[in-house]
Amino acid sequence: MLFLPLSLLQTRKRNPVTELVDAHTRALQQGGPGVEAQLAVYDEATAAEMRELFALAERLDRALTPVAPDEHFVRDLYERLRSAEVPAPSLAERIRRLPPRKQWAAAGIGGAATLTVTAGVVWIAWRSEGRLLGLLRRRFEAA
Amino acid sequence: MTGHDSQAGRDYEAADDAQLVEWAKTDREAFGVLYTRYVEKIYSYVYYRTGNHHDAEDLTSRVFFRALAHIGSYTDRGVPFSAWLYRIAHNLVANWHRDRGRNQVVTLEETMISSASVEAPELAAESTEDRERLLEKIRQLPAERQQLLILKFVERLSNAEIGAIMNRTEGAIKSLYHRTLLSLRSAFDDGDESSGDGPWKRLGF
Numbered sequence: 001m002l003f004l005p006l007s008l009l010q011t012r013k014r015n016p017v018t019e020l021v022d023a024h025t026r027a028l029q030q031g032g033p034g035v036e037a038q039l040a041v042y043d044e045a046t047a048a049e050m051r052e053l054f055a056l057a058e059r060l061d062r063a064l065t066p067v068a069p070d071e072h073f074v075r076d077l078y079e080r081l082r083s084a085e086v087p088a089p090s091l092a093e094r095i096r097r098l099p100p101r102k103q104w105a106a107a108g109i110g111g112a113a114t115l116t117v118t119a120g121v122v123w124i125a126w127r128s129e130g131r132l133l134g135l136l137r138r139r140f141e142a143a
Numbered sequence: 144m145t146g147h148d149s150q151a152g153r154d155y156e157a158a159d160d161a162q163l164v165e166w167a168k169t170d171r172e173a174f175g176v177l178y179t180r181y182v183e184k185i186y187s188y189v190y191y192r193t194g195n196h197h198d199a200e201d202l203t204s205r206v207f208f209r210a211l212a213h214i215g216s217y218t219d220r221g222v223p224f225s226a227w228l229y230r231i232a233h234n235l236v237a238n239w240h241r242d243r244g245r246n247q248v249v250t251l252e253e254t255m256i257s258s259a260s261v262e263a264p265e266l267a268a269e270s271t272e273d274r275e276r277l278l279e280k281i282r283q284l285p286a287e288r289q290q291l292l293i294l295k296f297v298e299r300l301s302n303a304e305i306g307a308i309m310n311r312t313e314g315a316i317k318s319l320y321h322r323t324l325l326s327l328r329s330a331f332d333d334g335d336e337s338s339g340d341g342p343w344k345r346l347g348f
Binding site: 069 | 183190199203273278297328
């Protein structure tokens, strides 16, 4: 229901000339009935312009033909792909491939690990600093 | 890729693309079947975008190696596997053009020699010059219009399939096609004005 107004708008915006040019190309490629008869509803200038576009589409259809690759190339690439080593994905890539819920869990674990390491470093620094301050205090007192 | 990581009991040839893609994440044999299905289409697409066989072979190889490297992370979002491959090809071709800063013109001789389709000799003889001129004009179009024409005429894809590749609606594809024909016609008109020929004479109309 949400998309109804948009689809109506798109229907209204449809250009009959665009539709007819597309229908002509489809008929050309699929061997269906032509659309020449539908030109009768247009004035002469429009019909003439559309005939020019139809003719251009026919030229394109004849000119743009599939190009076959060299058989040796195809076989060689097949063999290279067969024996190729696919590099193992990085940790970041592996996390990116996880479903969203698991990504959140991984982010939580990563965050917790970072916090733990940071807390450990701070604690060690605090203790070291305490010892250092104690040592300095004792030296000053002795002096 | 026979026998390489293949799984017993899998009917590769009968499987659809979606099934093959799932298998190909851990099974190189399945990837080989996908390769066989699409190598000619991708090659043809790249050939028309680059204009020569050497670069077409190089870029086709890169498309499939990239697909192999990333197929493990491929997720089916309702877009066909072929669209994914064409997008890889499109991006690599775009990089190729950016790196080289050139747009080569496909010579008609090359196209006709290697064309997979068989045409009547009299038709080929009659249209050689016209086809060459037409291909030249196509090469001068913006990349997305070239892409559309190749997908529509060479690959014979439907508007829906082209839309999936180009990330547009079917209506937008129809509209772009119409505009592409109009700009191609204008390109011929401009060229003909300077040469003194009739507007459509050079196209053979």
